[in-house]
Amino acid sequence: MSVVTNTTTIGAIDAPSRRNTELVLVAFAVLISVFAYANVGLALNGELPAGMLGYGLGLALLGGVAHIAVRRFAPYADPLLLPLATLLNGLGLAIIWRLDQSERFQATPNFAAAASKQLMFSAVGVAIMVVVLIALKDHRILQRYTYISMLVALFLLILPMFFPAVNGAKIWIKIPGVGTIQPGEFAKIIIAVFFAGYLMVKRDALALASRRFMGLYLPRGRDLGPILMVWAFSILILVFETDLGSSLLFFGMFVVMLYVATERTSWIVFGLLMSGAGAVGVAMFEPHVQQRVTAWLDPFAGWGKLAASEQMAKSLMAFGSGGTLGTGLGQGNSDLIGFAANSDFILATVGEELGLAGMMAVLLIYGLIVERGVRTALAARDPFGKLLAIGLSGSFAIQVFVVAGGVMGLIPLTGMTMPFMAAGGSSVIANWALIGILIRISDTARRPAPAPAPSPDAEMTQVVRP
């Protein structure tokens, strides 16, 4: 009869801070990356690579600094975001280093080792994340800059138009002495702030004022304004910068946030119709986009004739030769892809050397980051934080889909980089900043609510009046 008087309390679960879980997982992620690095060295040269210690220490330092910053400035943050990002970054570094070792690459005239540069950019990225955590005490501060961030994002998006095209797309700006920057990666975060602030204010008008027609809520003509504007703007990006990726990203992100803000399926239908019409329309007359579509429809037909098709075909062959379990790190031939093998096509190396099993694990890790973002949005207590978190994780998901789908031949290839893994300074830095903002929102969301008054008085009970 010991159970007779056990008191049982039923209450909402309170999230523990779980910082120690995070520390263990970050250490695990660093170990996996060092393992990958050692594996590449053993496979290529038969010995442990010389830079392993430096690489391992560098990555451990990055993970450690980021973890201490989270522990100090965002103690209730989600425990998974940081380890997942660290693992992707470390794995990407190992694969970039592996491609650096390729003799085919080293023979090309303008070869430059990318791994050490990428490690430096990762350090800058983690530093930016720490700065975000320190400077952004509360994500709701961003709400004040709704319209300023719109202007800044537009500026960043329009800027590359005035710079010469690189490889057919105008998404880079060149600053002498600093290098090239891809402003679209940063614009993605800033425009999420604008969409979140804007939709928070306008969502009632967009959600409620509608007529029902054939099971769909049709918005009024004048409420179509914002979506039409964003659509027109992404078409303009597509035409003038010939970049399908960022165009899809911005429009997709807006539609996702619009849907989340209004709970109306009709926006998704409109969004899909409009992006389909826009993409097909532009592909009709824009040669760069047309080329990509041709390479997508029949990659092997353009072998030896069209560089884009050949690259696409080689990527597909890399996936094929990997099979289920892969050829093993450092033992594939994905360096045959040549140009952009370590940035846009880095997934082809993953697919070849780690096989379908490794590819699935990597995609799951991306999926988990998105899941944590969406979970953060669900848990956030303020509508702005909800929309911002869903916008950021939505854009992350769209980017992963667009790149992975492009490399695997599901959709036409676009010039975007795989977040965290691909070589490219802007992408790594911007994505660390994105993770920083998500960590900040999740810290606010998971922080225990202030305790209610110790003993509610009987007076607080409302009296039912007949």
Place this chain on the structure above:
Amino acid sequence: MSELTLTVMRLGFLAVLWLFVIVAVQVIRSDLFGTRVTQRGSRRTAADTRPQQGRQQQAAPPQQRQQSGRQRRGAPTKLVVSEGTLTGTTVALQGQTITLGRAHDSTIVLDDDYASSRHARIYPDRDGQWIVEDLGSTNGTYLDRTRLTTPTPVPLGAPIRIGKTVIELRK
């Protein structure tokens, strides 16, 4: 480097990668469960219930034995919240007294503006019959449609209404 070592490393790396994914999923598993049941106050209650328990045992040993052995046939085994903010919460009935109210030491803490801090309690009498008693609440406790004035036995499945919350006993 021998072929065997490389194969082992290749499979080992995939295993480690998947292990990471599985560990990560284990970490988020806690998100899937909405509420947590904590057992607490064991020392204090154990101390001040022992005499009470002894008294009960002296008073009615046969029933006690029957109750602690196997549940009577047709006796409710759980209490289910069927309406209100705590909808879906269930508490296993193991012979303990269940207090309901907004006070934080209640068994079921009601987040309900129309509930009093100590609203009602549900307890088994000596025959193992479950009794609901109103503890002088502001808005009253209703069994079916009738407002309770005295401790009343609860039939299986009868709705007990407290403010916006409805609970019932089920098998």
